[in-house]
Amino acid sequence: MAENTPKGGSEKEKKMEAQLEKKASQVAAGTGQPLKRGRDRIPIGAGLWLLWVGFGASATLSSLGYHWLIAQSVSLVFYVIWGVYNVDLSAVARRFLFAFVEIFFRDFDVAGLTNVPKEGPVIFACAPHNNQFVDGLCVLKGIPSRTDIGFLVASSSMRKKVIGDLARALNSIPVERPQDLAKPGTGTVKLFPGTNKVVGDGTKFLTELTKKCLITISKGPHKGLKVKVGQVLSDTEATLLKPLDIKEPSGEGKKGENAQRPPDTSPIIASFKVIPHLDQSHVFRHVTKRLGKGGAVGIFPEGGSHDRTTLLPLKVGITIMALGAMEAHKGLKVKILPVGINYFKGHRFRSRVFIDIGAPIIPTDDMLSDYIQGGDKKRNACNTLLKTIMAGIKAVTLEAPDYDTLQFFRTMRRLYWTGDRRMTATERFALTSAFAKGYPAVKDKPQVKELCKKVTEYRTTLKDFAISDFRVSIVEKTGEDRDEIMGENVVLGLIAYRALLLLVYFLAAIPGSIAAAPYFIFSNIISARKAREAAAKSSVKIYGKDLLATWKILIAMVLVPSLHSIYTLLFWLFKGEVAAIVYFFFMPFVSLLTVLSYEMGMKLWNSLRPLIISLFRKNTGLKIVALRRQTREMVMKVIKEFNWDAALMNDKEMKHLFVKRFSTLDMDEDEDDELETCMG
Numbered sequence: 001m002a003e004n005t006p007k008g009g010s011e012k013e014k015k016m017e018a019q020l021e022k023k024a025s026q027v028a029a030g031t032g033q034p035l036k037r038g039r040d041r042i043p044i045g046a047g048l049w050l051l052w053v054g055f056g057a058s059a060t061l062s063s064l065g066y067h068w069l070i071a072q073s074v075s076l077v078f079y080v081i082w083g084v085y086n087v088d089l090s091a092v093a094r095r096f097l098f099a100f101v102e103i104f105f106r107d108f109d110v111a112g113l114t115n116v117p118k119e120g121p122v123i124f125a126c127a128p129h130n131n132q133f134v135d136g137l138c139v140l141k142g143i144p145s146r147t148d149i150g151f152l153v154a155s156s157s158m159r160k161k162v163i164g165d166l167a168r169a170l171n172s173i174p175v176e177r178p179q180d181l182a183k184p185g186t187g188t189v190k191l192f193p194g195t196n197k198v199v200g201d202g203t204k205f206l207t208e209l210t211k212k213c214l215i216t217i218s219k220g221p222h223k224g225l226k227v228k229v230g231q232v233l234s235d236t237e238a239t240l241l242k243p244l245d246i247k248e249p250s251g252e253g254k255k256g257e258n259a260q261r262p263p264d265t266s267p268i269i270a271s272f273k274v275i276p277h278l279d280q281s282h283v284f285r286h287v288t289k290r291l292g293k294g295g296a297v298g299i300f301p302e303g304g305s306h307d308r309t310t311l312l313p314l315k316v317g318i319t320i321m322a323l324g325a326m327e328a329h330k331g332l333k334v335k336i337l338p339v340g341i342n343y344f345k346g347h348r349f350r351s352r353v354f355i356d357i358g359a360p361i362i363p364t365d366d367m368l369s370d371y372i373q374g375g376d377k378k379r380n381a382c383n384t385l386l387k388t389i390m391a392g393i394k395a396v397t398l399e400a401p402d403y404d405t406l407q408f409f410r411t412m413r414r415l416y417w418t419g420d421r422r423m424t425a426t427e428r429f430a431l432t433s434a435f436a437k438g439y440p441a442v443k444d445k446p447q448v449k450e451l452c453k454k455v456t457e458y459r460t461t462l463k464d465f466a467i468s469d470f471r472v473s474i475v476e477k478t479g480e481d482r483d484e485i486m487g488e489n490v491v492l493g494l495i496a497y498r499a500l501l502l503l504v505y506f507l508a509a510i511p512g513s514i515a516a517a518p519y520f521i522f523s524n525i526i527s528a529r530k531a532r533e534a535a536a537k538s539s540v541k542i543y544g545k546d547l548l549a550t551w552k553i554l555i556a557m558v559l560v561p562s563l564h565s566i567y568t569l570l571f572w573l574f575k576g577e578v579a580a581i582v583y584f585f586f587m588p589f590v591s592l593l594t595v596l597s598y599e600m601g602m603k604l605w606n607s608l609r610p611l612i613i614s615l616f617r618k619n620t621g622l623k624i625v626a627l628r629r630q631t632r633e634m635v636m637k638v639i640k641e642f643n644w645d646a647a648l649m650n651d652k653e654m655k656h657l658f659v660k661r662f663s664t665l666d667m668d669e670d671e672d673d674e675l676e677t678c679m680g
Contacts, residue, residue, distance in 0.1 A: 050085075054078030091147070093169035098141045100553050101134070106350040106599070110142040111426040112357030112396070115337060118145055121291040122360075123322055126339040127393045128311055129300040132550040133163070135341050139298060140170065142355035143339075150290065151298035152283070156180040163554075173290075173297070175283050177304075178214070182275045189215060191268040196230060196240035201269075206235050212277035220270045222246070244268075280317075284324055291325040291334055301389065304538070307545040309400045314390055319382040322363055323371040335360040336389060340396030342429065347548035350599060354429055356396040361388055398429070398436050408452055409435045411459045414469045415632045416639070434647040442642045451638045458631040461624060472628050495611050498604045505601035512594025515567060515587070519559050527551035564588075 054075040061071035083092075102108065116122075126139050136151045143149065150171035158164040158174040187202030198215070209215070209232045217225040230241040246268070287297055299321070301314040322334045338358035345351045363385055370381035400406035413431040417423055423431070442448050462469060530551050531544030538544070564587065572580035639645050 050078050050082040054082070090169045090171065093166055094140065094147070097137050097166065097170075100556060101137050101141055103595075104134075104349060104351075104549065104553060105138075105346075105353050107352040108138075108141070108355075109353075109426075110355045110357070111429065113143070113145070115357050115359055116143055116145055117335060117360070120294050121325065121332060121334045122146065122296045123291070123318060123334060123336045124149060124296065124298040124339050125301050125318055125336055125389055125393060126298060126341055127300065127302055127314075127397060128308070128341065129302050129305040130307060130341065130343055130546050131346050132305040132546050133157075134346075134549045134553065135300065135305070136170075136298060138341055138353055138355060139339055143357070146296045149296040149298045152287075152300075154180060162557075173283065173286055175280070176278055178275045178278050179304075181278075182216070182273045183208075184218070185215070185272045185274050188269055189272045191227065191244050193244050193246045193265045193268070196243045198227075198229070198238040198240060200236040200238070204235050205232050205238050208274050209238055210277060212241070214275035214277070216273050216275055217268065217270045218273050220268075222268050222270060225268070226275070284317075284321060287321045288325045288328050291321070292329040292332065297321070301393075304540065305546040306538075306540045307542050308540070309402060309406060311390075311393065311397065311399060312540060314386055314393075316382050316386055318389060319363075319385040323368055323381065323385065326363060326368050327372055333362055335362055336392075337361070338389065338392035338396050340393065340398075342398055347545045347552075349552065350595065356426075356429055358392045358396040361385075361392050394437075395433075398432055400436060400439075404456070405439070405452075406436075407459065408455055409439070411455045411469075412635055414473075415455075415458075415628070415635045416645070417473075430648070434645055437647060438642070438644045442644065445642070447638050447641065451634055454631050454634050458627050461627060465620070465624065467624065469628070472624055476625050476628055491611050491615055495608065498608060498611070502601055502604045502608070505597040505604065509594045509597040509601060512591045513598070515563065516591065516594065518563060519556065522559060523552045523555045526555060 054077070057078065058071045058075035061074060062068060124139060124143070126135060129135055131138070136153075139151075140149060148171065150173050151167075152175045153167050153172040155174040155176040158167055158172065185208055186204045187200055189203065190199040190201065191197075192199075209229050211229060211231065213229050214226045215229060216227075217223055225246070227244060228241045230239045232238045246265075290297060299318055301318045302312040303315050306312060318336070322336055325334050326332050337360050340354075340356040340358070342354040342356065343351065344353070346353055367381040367385055370377035372378075398406065398409070400409065409432045412435050413423075413428060416431060462472070527548045531547045533544070534547050535541045535544035564584070567587070568580050568584045571583045
């Protein structure tokens with residue numbers, strides 16, 4: 001019996017290890033709960049007694065004369081063990097990451113939460129994917145009612161030590177991306193436009209190519225061109241699945257232009273990379289299983305992250321996930337919720353983000369029937385659903401050809417608004433979205449081009465004088481201080497008052513600014529370098545700005561605690577124990593004061609220059625009011641002519657934004673003449 005004991009124990013241990021590995025793989029695949037190895041390995045209860053022992057250990061060691069740091073460290077061990085047993089580690093990870101999001105973004109607004117079901121299978125289709133890892137965190141934070149959301153995350157990210165651990169704690173599902181496994185091909189390839197022939201020079205097609213893998217040109221004018229291999233004939237010969245057509249667009253160019261393949265038909269000779277063809281059926285099985293259990297899945301259907309102002313074409317995988325789950329589980333209704341992630345200079349510290357959640361999309365019975373039949377009907381069902389999803393995403397996102405056009409929409413929004421209060425985030429987005437959606441149909445009209453110039457002139461004036469449109473609109477409507485909006489006495493008083501406040505904010509920000517200087521220097525340098533590297537490797541990124549916020553937050557996770565510990569040690573060495581303790585526990589509040597002081601100080605600093613200028617320019621206020629009046633009249637005239645705000649009338653929740661159109665504002669004739677004269 002004694003001889004069998006080790007063997008039995010060994011079998012039991014192996015069985016336990018097998019169960020642990022199975023559970024770990026479930027978490028990695030997104031089908032299990034977050035792994036808590038401590039609970040699995042230690043077969044003992046863990047309750048309040050751990051807290052009691054921790055408190056007792058601290059009190060005992062302190063009474064015996066041990067240093068308080070030793071006593072607290074010992075008690076901390078028991079507190080940590082208690083936390084492992086009694087705290088949801090995934091919830092801790094979420095709160096830890098959300099804290100960085102709350103610090104990084106000054107404003108975080110969410111609309112459409114009523115569209116989110118509290119339970120049941122849901123796929124959150126999120127776009128645009130403009131901020132890499134930060135996008136998923138913003139969605140998770142913005143939808144607190146669904147803590148079961150698990151995002152599809154690239155396996156390359158999951159393999160990274162810290163990022164992978166956090167992703168698994170958030171129930172993420174790993175997806176191996178073929179482009180992450182791309183390898184340089186040996187030799188050069190020659191492609192012939194109009195044919196499916198591939199010829200190699202010094203190549204090893206038999207060992208490097210497989211059926212359905214991609215050959216992508218890595219250098220030259222055709223860089224980024226991808227072709228799919230049909231058959232591999234020899235080390236130097238292969239065929240494509242379809243003839244090469246180099247006239248097809250390759251997508252937006254590096255500066256946003258629509259790049260077209262050169263129209264010539266000469267052979268393409270270049271170095272290349274090989275992107276393998278991967279079987280992703282296991283990913284679809286994991287997603288199907290999660291949806292079948294009523295879970296939630298998050299996906300970025302554009303694929304990789306980018307920094308464009310327009311959406312990339314959606315991948316068909318999201319439709320296969322939804323229809324595949326409904327096929328596997330009869331009677332299951334999968335809801336697809338479009339989620340718009342709208343940033344306002346989102347790569348900058350203390351910027352803004354607005355999450356808009358659209359109405360749910362449910363695949364119809366006809367779509368499911370066609371999908372089950374397979375073949376062309378399956379393909380048509382997926383394409384139809386994909387178009388519906390794209391329409392839903394466009395309804396909750398802002399698209400513009402470039403940044404200046406986006407600013408044009410936002411200024412139009414402010415001029416269109418007639419309320420006496422500031423707009424809510426939902427109202428701001430609805431107005432801007434209405435103008436953005438109507439822009440493509442009217443952008444080439446002469447009236448619209450002239451309007452763009454006028455709006456830009458007004459926007460530039462506001463920027464030069466650091467005056468908000470809201471303030472000018474109040475003066476325009478009420479006549480309050482119209483003659484003295486920038487009178488000499490008022491300006492002198494404002495300059496003195498703001499200069500004093502600026503000095504106070506400056507002094508308050510000095511300690512925290514000095515302490516944080518290494519972080520800002522290193523984070524800016526490293527994030528900029530990562531952005532350049534990513535842009536050079538990608539065919540869809542322009543400047544790689546989608547990586548900036550992610551790297552700034554990742555660097556903060558490591559560098560900020562490290563700096564805090566180093567500074568605490570320096571205080572201990574040069575100022576003593578008391579100073580070190582005070583610094584360690586209260587410096588975070590000083591850092592918060594620094595951030596707030598910096599924000600207020602920048603506003604005051606930007607306002608001083610135009611105030612000083614106004615002392616030497618009389619009637620500046622009247623000119624700004626007159627310019628706003630002229631610009632607004634022009635905006636309303638063009639909107640009326642092209643029925644540009646019709647979308648607002650069809651939106652029940654935003655119908656109140658629709659204003660009665662007019663050609664001139666209500667004002668006295670003499671007053672109008674006075675304002676016009678000021679512009680002369």
